[in-house]
Amino acid sequence: METAAGVTRPVPRASELTRPFWEACRRGVLLVQCCRSCSHHVFTPQDFCRSCLSPDLDWVESAGDGIIVTYTTIWRPQTPAFEVPCVVAVVALTEGYEMLTNIVDSDPAEILVGAKVHVAFREIAPEVTLPCFAVVAA
Template sequence: MESAGGLTRPVPQVSALTRPFWEGCRRGVLLVQRCCSCSGHVFAPQDFCRSCQSPDLEWVESSGEGELVTYTTIWRPQTPAFEVPYVVAVVALTEGYEMLTNLVDAEPGEIRVGAKVQVVFRDVAPDVTLPCFTVVSA
């Protein structure tokens, strides 16, 4: 998929470990690993639980609801394939894990730390859909 100036936007590389996550995104479902031993949620995808080191993880659906922890607005992109401005954010999901993502459909000057957010999905390549977040109106 082309972006600014007809340049190809870099996309994540799918691996055997991350495949369930990316397949969920293609279906419009945010998946996260949950530890079968301690019930902790694990993101980014790992081979073991970060809390108890158990290798017994399962994929479960996340609510996709959370709160904006921090963000930055990018005005000078790493590559011209990205249209500016865009917002890179850390979101704390209600399940207790954090995700680095993009905040979309919001004016940079109106974004506030602590805002309630909800996942939305954006197709960025024929076979890649990214989970992004948007501010939920109060």
Template sequence: MEPGAGVARPTPRASATTRPFWDGCRRGVLLVQRCRACAAHTFTPQDFCRTCLSCDLDWVESGGEGVIVTYTTIWRPQTPAFEVPYVVAVVALTEGYEMLTNIVDSEPAEIQVGAKVHVAFRDVAPDVTLPCFTVVAS
């Protein structure tokens, strides 16, 4: 049996707080919250700013550019729904926030800390699109 055959991939569920983020991903737009009081970006979606605790947050479009802060290559999946190898990384985006994500369309041996990346959306279920990242050729 092939990896993932007959096994549903676990997918995130939107809440009232996260719905704008997931709706943006479905449209191919990376959204992030920005505080109206201090202009800090907040990710993961929250009801308040992590910097100043204001509840006055807007959704703004992120440029989707960043660098890999750290990563790991998964060779043995937690569930058969995932094909290996796959790369899980923390990406620091230019707006000043970090995101846990997958690096796609790159060989694991070619991925390195400090590599520039760009968002690449992947449909993983009929109603779920994930923001993944690809390495930008230098």
């Protein structure tokens, strides 16, 4: 997708391993891998469980609810392809895994560690939709 500056934003590319995740995001569904052996949720997508090392993983739907663990606001982008301000955060999901993401639809001055968030999908290219998060009103 081209920005106002006329620069194309880089987009993630799906691999065989990550394809189910990216296809679900395009449908507005947040998927995460779950180990059949120990029920541990695994993100980023892996070939085996980080907890018990089992290769027996399923894709399951995540509720998309979590809290902000840490964040930073970017005011000066690496390239003109990114709009600022941009809030980058680590979100702890209720299923027990963490995701590096963007916080959207929120005033950067009002974002706090511990704030409740919910997934908010954003199409950044015709073939790529990112799972971002928005702060949930208290």
